[in-house]
Amino acid sequence: MADEVVIERLRLKIPNAHIFKLPPKPSAGGWRGGEWRDKIWQGSLKVVERNDNTAVLFVDAQEEKNIFAVCPINHQLDDRANNGGNGVDRCIDSSRYFVLRIQNAQGRHMFIGLAFNERNDAFDFNTALEDSRREKVAEKKAAAAPLGNNRVNSVDYKMKEGEKIKVSIGIGSSSGGGGGNGGG
16 A cells, blocks of 8 residues: 655745743733743744645744644635634734644644744735635635536637638838837
8 A cells, every 4th residue: 555645835934933822811802912921932933734734833943853833724614705713813912923723643732822023924924824725715616616617618729621821921021120210
């Protein structure tokens, strides 16, 4: 029996991400990144797809085989325009802060805080997750579509028996290449 081929696609790599231990969740509103003080890790973040699964990996910046944490992404595969409930939530006070639901191999989970130094990194992170979700929705629609509907009405562009094409190429015309027959 042959081993199953696993295709891994790297959607995004950000070399500098910060992980925080979260304080108790506020009762109203949402998480506030400005209140996080207890930084527990710093390293690289990767958004990867392995076959049908998407995950956010936190890896050691020097030794990428050392994985600190994994956040599996559970995309909402309906036509909703958001990615809510996927394991990543935004903070209400800054676009650079997120709360992630990480999970170990036994299925136990906890919530951690993620911070980026730059807004561009946070934007790229959001975009990578949304692009992944959109592609999964498109793949689901394509798989559900009947095979007969994928055919486009075909038009026969073959030349008929005895049909001729006449091509005129204007070589050596008097108006071309004179070098400056311009007005002014």
